[in-house]
Structure formats: C-alpha cells, structure tokens
Amino acid sequence: MATIDRRANWVSEKLLLGMSWPDYLRGLITPFNAVVAAILAVGIPLTYIRFTQGIGAISNLTDTNPWGLWIGVDVLSGVALAAGGFTTGTAVYLFGMKKYRPVVRPAVLTGFLGYAFVVVGLCYDLGRPWRLPFPMVVSYGVTSVMFLVGWHVATYLTVQFLEFCPALFEWLGWKNFRKWAVRITIGATILGVILSTLHQSALGALFLLAGAKLHPLWYSPFIPVFFFVSAIIAGMTMVIFESMLSHRIFGDQVTHQDHKNLDDITLGLGKGATALLFTYFCLKWVGVAHDHNWDYLATPLGSWFLLEVLGFVLAPCLLLFWATRRHSPGWVRVGAVWSILGVIFNRVNVSIIALNWQQPDRYVPHWMEFGVTITVITIGVLTFRFIVNRMPILRKHPAYADDPDH
Amino acid sequence: MSIKRREFLKITTAAATAALATSSAAKGMESFTGWPDRYGMLTDTTLCIGANCRRCEEACKKANDRPMDGLDLNDNSVFERTRRTDPNSYTVVNRFPNPRDPETPIYVKKQCMHCNEPACASACLVAAFTKTKEGPVIYNKDVCIGCRYCMMACPFYVPTYDYFDAFAPQVRKCTMCYDRIKEGKIPACADVCPKEAITFGKRSDLITLAREKIRHNPERYHPYLYGESEVGGTGWLYLAGTDFTNIGFSNNLGNTPYPELTRGFLSVVPLVLTIWPVLFTGFYKFTQSREAAKTESDADTGERDTRWQR
Numbered sequence: 001m002a003t004i005d006r007r008a009n010w011v012s013e014k015l016l017l018g019m020s021w022p023d024y025l026r027g028l029i030t031p032f033n034a035v036v037a038a039i040l041a042v043g044i045p046l047t048y049i050r051f052t053q054g055i056g057a058i059s060n061l062t063d064t065n066p067w068g069l070w071i072g073v074d075v076l077s078g079v080a081l082a083a084g085g086f087t088t089g090t091a092v093y094l095f096g097m098k099k100y101r102p103v104v105r106p107a108v109l110t111g112f113l114g115y116a117f118v119v120v121g122l123c124y125d126l127g128r129p130w131r132l133p134f135p136m137v138v139s140y141g142v143t144s145v146m147f148l149v150g151w152h153v154a155t156y157l158t159v160q161f162l163e164f165c166p167a168l169f170e171w172l173g174w175k176n177f178r179k180w181a182v183r184i185t186i187g188a189t190i191l192g193v194i195l196s197t198l199h200q201s202a203l204g205a206l207f208l209l210a211g212a213k214l215h216p217l218w219y220s221p222f223i224p225v226f227f228f229v230s231a232i233i234a235g236m237t238m239v240i241f242e243s244m245l246s247h248r249i250f251g252d253q254v255t256h257q258d259h260k261n262l263d264d265i266t267l268g269l270g271k272g273a274t275a276l277l278f279t280y281f282c283l284k285w286v287g288v289a290h291d292h293n294w295d296y297l298a299t300p301l302g303s304w305f306l307l308e309v310l311g312f313v314l315a316p317c318l319l320l321f322w323a324t325r326r327h328s329p330g331w332v333r334v335g336a337v338w339s340i341l342g343v344i345f346n347r348v349n350v351s352i353i354a355l356n357w358q359q360p361d362r363y364v365p366h367w368m369e370f371g372v373t374i375t376v377i378t379i380g381v382l383t384f385r386f387i388v389n390r391m392p393i394l395r396k397h398p399a400y401a402d403d404p405d406h
Numbered sequence: 407m408s409i410k411r412r413e414f415l416k417i418t419t420a421a422a423t424a425a426l427a428t429s430s431a432a433k434g435m436e437s438f439t440g441w442p443d444r445y446g447m448l449t450d451t452t453l454c455i456g457a458n459c460r461r462c463e464e465a466c467k468k469a470n471d472r473p474m475d476g477l478d479l480n481d482n483s484v485f486e487r488t489r490r491t492d493p494n495s496y497t498v499v500n501r502f503p504n505p506r507d508p509e510t511p512i513y514v515k516k517q518c519m520h521c522n523e524p525a526c527a528s529a530c531l532v533a534a535f536t537k538t539k540e541g542p543v544i545y546n547k548d549v550c551i552g553c554r555y556c557m558m559a560c561p562f563y564v565p566t567y568d569y570f571d572a573f574a575p576q577v578r579k580c581t582m583c584y585d586r587i588k589e590g591k592i593p594a595c596a597d598v599c600p601k602e603a604i605t606f607g608k609r610s611d612l613i614t615l616a617r618e619k620i621r622h623n624p625e626r627y628h629p630y631l632y633g634e635s636e637v638g639g640t641g642w643l644y645l646a647g648t649d650f651t652n653i654g655f656s657n658n659l660g661n662t663p664y665p666e667l668t669r670g671f672l673s674v675v676p677l678v679l680t681i682w683p684v685l686f687t688g689f690y691k692f693t694q695s696r697e698a699a700k701t702e703s704d705a706d707t708g709e710r711d712t713r714w715q716r
Contacts, residue, residue: 056569063492063566066554094686096693127552127567127575139532139549145668146531146555148675186690194682198675205671209525209559212659224671359563360488 014171017389036378043375046368050124058368065356065363067125072351074121074373076203077344078114079153080227083235084242085111085160086196089189100265102258105167105393106246107239109384112160115153117380124372145205152199159195163188170400171391178400200231207350215354217296217305220287223350229280234343236273240266240336250388253395263329270324270332273339277317284309301357308349312342440522444541445587446609446641447596448616449515451653452626453603456499456513457482462595462604466497466517469583469594488654491516493566496580497595502653512646514653515595515604518543518564518580519633520641525664526556526565534577541609541641542582550577561637561659582641609641616645638663 016024049057061068084107091097092104123129135141135150162184169178204227211219220226247254247262254262288294296302316338323331352363388394460479467474472494485501492498497517504512520543527535532549535556552575557565568575583593591597596604605612613634620627632650633640636659644650651657 050572052572054568054570054572054575057572059569061569063490063557064563066557066567090686094690094693096697125553127554128550129552131549131551134549134551135531139534141531141533143528143665143668143672144531144533144555145671146529146553148672150531190683190686190690193686194679197678197682202671205668206555206558208667208671209529209664211667212561212656213558221670 014390036382039374039378042371043378046371046375047124049368050372055125055127058366058372060363060366060369062361062363064359064361065352067351067355068363069352069365069369069373070121070125072348073344074376075118075125076347076351077234078118078121079200079203080231080234080343080347081238081340082111082114082118083196083200083231084239085109085114085163085235086189086192087232087235088239089163090193093186093189094193097268099261099268102261103239103243103265106242106388107235108160108163109167109387109393110238110242111235112157112164113380113384113387115157115160117376117383118153119157120379121373121376124376145202145208149199149202149206152195152202156192156195156199159188159191163192167391167393170397196231197228201225201228203227204350210355213356213359214350215296215301215305215357216291216293217288217302218350218354220291222283222287222290226280226283226287226346229276229283230343230346233273233276233280233339236269236276237336237339237343240269240273240333241340244333246388246394249385250394253388258394266329266332267324267327270320270329270335273336274317274320274324277313277320277339281309281313281317284313301354304349304353308342308345312338312345316342440537440609440639441539441541442610444539444609444641445582445606446520446541446612446643447582447593448605448607448612448643448645450603450605450619451512451514451644451646453601454499454513454515455601455603456485456501456511459600460484460499461598461600462515463495463497463499465594465598466580467495469586470496470581472496485511489516491518491564491566491579493568493576493578496578500654505648505652512648512653514644514646516564516654517595517642518582519562520580520582521637521664522639522641523637523663523665525559525561525637528665528668529555529559531555538584540584540587542584542587543641544581544584545577545579547574547576552577559664561656561664609643612643616643619645635661637661638666 012018012020019027046058055061059068059070088100088104088107092100119132123132126132131138135147136154141147162181165181166178166185169175169181201224204223204225207214207219207223208221243262243265247259288297297306316335319338320332320335323329323335356362392400458480460477464474464477464479466472467477475494485499488500489495489498497515499513499515502512502514504510520537520541522537524535524537524543527533527537527543530550531553532551534546534550535543536546537543552567554565554567554577556577557563557567565577565579567577583591583595586593592606593604596606605615607615613631616631616634620629620631626647628646628648628650630646630650632644632646632655633642638661644655646653
C-alpha cells in the first residue's frame with residue numbers, strides 16, 4: 001500500500017502540479033486549451049489522412065515543386081528560430097557574458113524543442129519517415145549537403161538534450177546525474193557551436209544546387225553565410241520574444257528582480273541583433289554586387305527582394321538601433337518580432353516564392369498544409385508549457401538556488 | 407567549472423573523425439570524365455513525327471510496368487499543353503511551334519538526361535542514385551527516405567514522386583531501360599520508334615554521328631548538340647532544326663557538373679570541424695583568465711564588481 005501511495009504522490013507532485021487527477025483535469029478547462037483542442041481536432045484527422053493516403057492527399061506539392069510550406073516554414077524557419085540555444089550558450093559559457101545566464105535555460109529548452117519539432121514536421125514531409133535513421137546506419141550519401149544536415153541535426157538534437165539534462169535531473173531529484181550533466185556543459189556548448197555553424201549554413205548550401213531554379217537575387221554562392229548570419233539573428237531575437245512571453249505567461253515563476261534583469265537582457269540582445277542585422281543587410285548587397293544582379297532589381301521580383309531587404313532587414317535594424325539608444329525594452333521587443341518575421345520571410349522566399357520563378361506550375365500551399373504546420377507548432381508550445389510548469393526552467397530549483405552554475 | 411584535458415581531447419577526436427569522414431566525401435566528388443564505353447541516346451527531333459504516334463510513350467509504360475491510364479495514341483489534344491514526366495510516364499512527347507515552318511511543328515521527347523555527373527546522385531543523402539558504368543542513372547528504392555532533394559536538384563525537372571502512396575512511395579524516372587541493356591537489348595523507346603528518331607549507342611559514337619549529321623545537312627540542323635556539355639555533359643543528346651530555347655530547353659544551366667556547385671562548401675566543413683573546437687576552447691580559456699584576474703584585483707581593492715556575480 002505504501003508503495004502505491006508513494007507512486008500516487010510522485011505522479012501528483014511531478015506531473016499533476018501537486019493536484020489530484022479530478023482537480024488537475026478540471027484545471028485544464030481554459031480558453032487557451034479550448035483553442036488547442038480545436039486545432040488538434042483538425043490536425044489529428046489530417047495526420048491520419050497523410051499517413052494513410054499519402055502526401056498528395058493533403059498538400060499541393062507537385063513533381064515540379066517538391067518542397068513547400070513544411071520545408072520552408074517547419075524546417076528551414078524552424079531550425080533558424082531554434083538557434084537561440086547555441087547563441088546564448090556561447091555568450092554565457094564561452095564568452096563569459098554572465099548577464100544572460102537567466103535566459104540560457106529557457107533558450108536551450110526552446111532550441112531543443114524547436115529541433116525536436118522540426119523533426120516531427122519533417123516526418124509529415126518525408127515519403128518514408130520511418131527510414132529517418134537510414135543516412136546514419138544504412139546508406140551513406142557522403143557527397144550530399146543533405147547528408148551533413150541530417151547528421152548534424154541528429155547529433156545536435158542529442159547535444160541539446162544533454163544541455164537540457166541539468167533541469168531534468170533537478171526535477172527528478174537525481175543529484176549525481178545532475179552533477180555529471182552540469183560538468184559537460186562547456187564541452188556540449190562547444191560542440192553546439194560547431195554543429196550549429198555547419199548545419200545552419202548547410203541549410204542554405206542545399207540551394208547551391210538550385211542555381212537554374214532560384215531567382216538570381218536570392219541565389220548566391222554566399223547563401224550558406226546568409227543562412228548562418230540570419231540564423232544567429234533569429235536566435236537572438238527569438239530569445240527576446242520567448243522570454244517576453246514566458247515572463248507574461250509564467251509570471252508567477254519569476255521574481256521581481258528577474259523582471260528587472262530581463263529588460264537589461266532584452267536591451268543587450270537588441271544591441272547585438274542591431275549589429276548583426278546591419279551586417280546581414282550589407283552581406284545581402286555584397287551578394288547582389290558579386291553576381292552583378294542589379295538589373296533584376298527593376299523587375300517585380302526585384303521589388304519583392306527590396307521589400308525583404310529594406311522592409312524586413314534594414315527596417316527592424318533601424319528600429320532596434322533607435323529602441324536600444326532610447327532604452328526602450330518594449331520597442332526592442334517589437335523590433336525582435338519584426339526580425340523574426342523577416343527571417344521566416346527570407347526562408348519562404350528562398351524555398352518557395354523565388355524558387356521555380358520561371359515555371360508555369362507555381363506552388364500555393366493547400367489549407368491542410370497550414371493545418372499540419374499549425375498543429376505541429378501547437379504541440380511544441382504545449383510541450384514547452386508542460387515542461388516549464390514542472391521543471392526549473394524559469395525559476396531556480398530551491399536545492400540549487402546558490403549554485404553558480406545554475 | 408574548468409574544461410578537462412580528457413574532455414578536450416574527446417571533443418577534438420570526435421571533430422577530427424568527422425572531418426576525415428567529410429574529406430572522403432569531397433574526394434568522391436573529384437571530376438570524373440566518365441566510363442569510356444558508356445552508352446547514351448541521341449534524339450533527332452527533326453525526325454520525330456509526334457502526332458498520332460507517341461509509341462515511345464506506350465513502349466516506355468510497358469517496359470516499366472506503368473498503368474496505361476487510357477493512353478490513346480491518336481488523341482492529339484495532349485499536345486495542347488506542355489507536359490512533364492510524372493510517376494506513370496517516364497517519358498512524354500511535347501509539341502512546339504516551328505519558327506521556320508508553321509505547318510510542321512517540332513516534337514520533343516522528354517525523359518531523364520542521364521547526366522555524366524548527376525545532380526540527383528550528388529544530392530542524395532542515402533546514395534540512392536548510381537551512375538552505372540553502362541551509362542544509365544538508376545535509383546534504389548530500398549534506401550530512399552523520400553526527402554525529394556533529388557527532384558529539387560535536377561536541373562531538367564525529371565524525377566517524379568508517388569505523392570499518393572502512403573506506404574511505399576518511390577522516386578520514379580527513366581532508367582534508360584537498364585535491365586534491357588544488361589540483357590543485350592536496346593531501350594524500349596529506341597526499339598519502337600518508327601522513324602528511328604532515337605538512337606542508342608556508345609555516347610562517344612553518338613557525338614560523332616551527331617556531328618556528321620550537322621556537317622552533312624547544315625540547312626536541316628541547328629549547329630548545336632544539346633547535352634554534349636550542359637551540366638558537364640549528359641548521356642542523352644539532342645539534335646534540332648532550331649535554337650534549343652524554342653523547344654523547351656534551358657540555356658542557363660552552364661557547363662559545370664552539379665556536384666561542383668556544393669564542393670566548395672563541403673570542403674570548408676572539415677576546416678570548421680578542426681578549427682572551431684580549439685578556437686572556442688580558446689575563447690573560453692580567455693574568458694576564464696580574465697575573470698580570474700578580475701577577482702584577484704577586486705580582492706586587492708576589497709571591492710567586488712557585482713556585475714560578474716549573477
């Protein structure tokens with residue numbers, strides 16, 4: 001009997017936030033969860049159709065346009081937006097910018113879950129997702145940039161899980177494991193930088209083979225560098241955005257001091273993002289100049305390119321510059337969201353809008369493709385909420401409150 | 407928390423191993439002039455009659471065991487739009503207006519070009535594509551995961567996918583009838599063509615033949631052999647009576663073999679894998695020593711900078 005009681009206690013304490021089952025279930029009835037339920041009510045049938053009738057049954061993908069929304073948003077944008085983990089980890093652990101320590105754990109969690117759900121999204125897009133491990137164990141296509149992406153995303157997912165382990169073990173109360181998990185932090189961070197440098201740029205390098213298909217204003221031999229730099233921008237601005245949301249939604253987990261520190265952190269990240277956005281803005285013009293693509297600027301897609309580079313790179317850059325000089329964390333957050341949209345805009349342009357620009361058969365996503373994307377993001381957000389509500393991500397675990405490595 | 411030497415060695419060794427693996431990748435991409443006796447195909451579009459024929463399409467479906475889908479060879483309405491290959495049609499014949507003579511349109515058969523250095527093969531992360539020594543580029547359905555990067559990479563928009571198969575979808579494309587070639591037969595389309603518009607033979611012989619044709623009939627042929635040098639050369643070659651851009655061929659593909667396009671990037675990979683570990687460990691050590699100096703000087707003055715304590 002004692003064992004059963006203890007187990008019930010464990011479930012209640014660890015999983016049900018200290019509540020009994022009936023209380024916990026009653027607590028789940030909220031407006032937010034109603035929206036989630038509505039999304040899942042669509043997403044689950046879509047998943048069923050996808051895995052019984054094929055990709056074509058719920059998408060507008062064709063032989064001419066084999067990649068669509070799932071690759072452009074779920075994978076390319078998803079990986080870029082999940083760069084916050086390695087960006088903050090590097091800043092704090094390797095560069096010693098300790099001011100940013102409070103955002104490392106949420107950023108690592110966002111990164112880990114971001115990658116995990118990139119893989120989930122990818123499973124909808126791959127024809128035979130159950131063969132996902134094939135490039136690791138069955139057949140090696142070593143001449144492929146995709147091979148590099150596959151290996152690095154898989155190993156980086158593992159590294160990010162290891163980086164997340166201290167929080168997991170604190171929650172479970174496994175002190176010895178936690179000690180080991182903390183000890184590998186530096187090694188994991190360095191590995192994270194290596195893997196991120198390579199696969200973030202490799203996602204851009206995938207398009208080096210699309211020279212005859214991708215519009216010249218977006219195609220550039222520098223596209224790996226564009227992807228890498230914009231991924232760091234996405235990572236930093238996502239940390240600004242995600243920490244703002246977390247502090248609003250999980251406000252009860254953070255102290256007054258944390259709130260004050262967050263403004264300082266936000267301004268610091270905003271300054272970094274300003275510098276990188278400006279660098280990225282210049283790089284984009286280096287790309288145009290390198291291939292003498294000036295004439296294309298006077299075409300309709302040229303205007304679209306100017307919209308991207310002026311409206312979604314330079315404009316947020318100027319806003320962030322102004323906001324950081326004015327010490328306005330609020331406007332920095334606006335600029336951050338704008339930059340995030342800019343990175344997504346770029347990935348969608350490269351993989352969808354500027355691709356196959358001369359083909360008569362143009363791709364427009366089916367509503368069911370959006371349905372899948374929204375479902376995958378929703379499940380990701382739910383997982384994030386589940387973990388933050390239970391594990392020491394935003395708050396400190398009482399047992400390790402004074403630990404400098406926390 | 408300091409980095410242990412053993413830990414550092416572990417990282418460096420892992421990185422070096424990965425670096426070696428990647429540099430062997432680069433080696434596989436070295437320019438390769440191709441198997442000398444490999445086969446190719448030559449389509450002479452000036453001979454193809456197209457209308458009420460398309461027997462190559464029919465023979466292709468039979469040879470590859472594809473559904474006929476009510477294929478009607480006398481239905482010329484299919485020419486009203488330009489078609490591309492699809493999972494049930496590894497080859498299609500399209501019609502283009504003839505700039506020299508509006509009465510006799512030009513018919514062009516489209517299928518896999520069987521590149522000397524195929525983009526699909528260099529793109530595939532599980533090496534599902536093989537440029538055989540006989541010449542055909544073939545696909546192995548048993549390792550394909552369905553990422554469709556080959557379709558993205560192909561400059562000729564050839565590979566197709568079973569989008570409506572949830573359980574065993576494949577990439578599908580012309581195999582130059584590899585199985586028939588091994589049996590000593592010639593590809594089905596060349597075999598059936600009533601006008602001998604499709605010639606099967608050693609690629610080097612076909613190039614000679616095509617040049618002869620151009621030389622003997624300068625008024626009949628546009629003096630260009632498409633596929634001889636495009637994307638590093640293709641196994642399937644084309645002759646035409648007009649500029650190739652008039653009949654659906656791209657002139658912006660360049661002559662660089664596609665594997666070359668990613669070679670530069672892939673060769674940087676081992677450098678990053680070997681330099682980054684020591685570079686970033688260096689940053690870490692630098693930060694540590696700066697902090698140590700800071701703590702010491704703070705202890706000397708009896709003051710502590712609280713900025714570094716959080």
